[in-house]
Amino acid sequence: MPIALRRVHDSDLPVFFxxxxxxxxxxxxxxxxxxxxxxDAFDAHWQRIRASSDVLRTILADGDVVGSAAVYGQPGEREVTYWVDRAYWGRGIATQALAALLSEVRERPLFARAAADNTGSLRVLAKCGFRPTARAAGFANARGRETEEIVLRLET
Structure with a gap:
């Protein structure tokens, strides 16, 4: 399935929400x-990051908005993040989108984090060249408990 990245439009925000x-x-x-x-918190967050120097992109698959991808943070500590609609999981969209984002943002190193049991995301990151560098634990709001995460780094 062909994917494309473009700047975030106001009309994307209800889909992301x-x-x-x-x-x-x-x-x-x-x-x-x-x-x-x-x-309100969602809108405030997107207003703040859209006004920042972060690189924010909408992921399109066959012209449909299926997620978002971004590079954010301070130079030398910048991280990637992405979100793909569950209806599109398992189709290689996250890998293609992240690869496209990484070709656009040439700055290195870049970092990523994923829950240690999120094998799909860890696989996407590995395919794009990220390598595990550390393990950490933090409170995961969606799970309501401490959750182990893997910190990854991309050098080239």
């Missing part, structure tokens, strides 16, 4: 906002 409120997706992502159903 719906995607971020899917219970199975939240459980898998683990490290989510405290209350993903808080639309």
């Amino acid at each position: 719906r995607q971020m409120n899917d219970p199975e997706s939240l459980e898998m992502a683990a490290f989510t906002p405290k209350d993903p159903a808080d639309r």
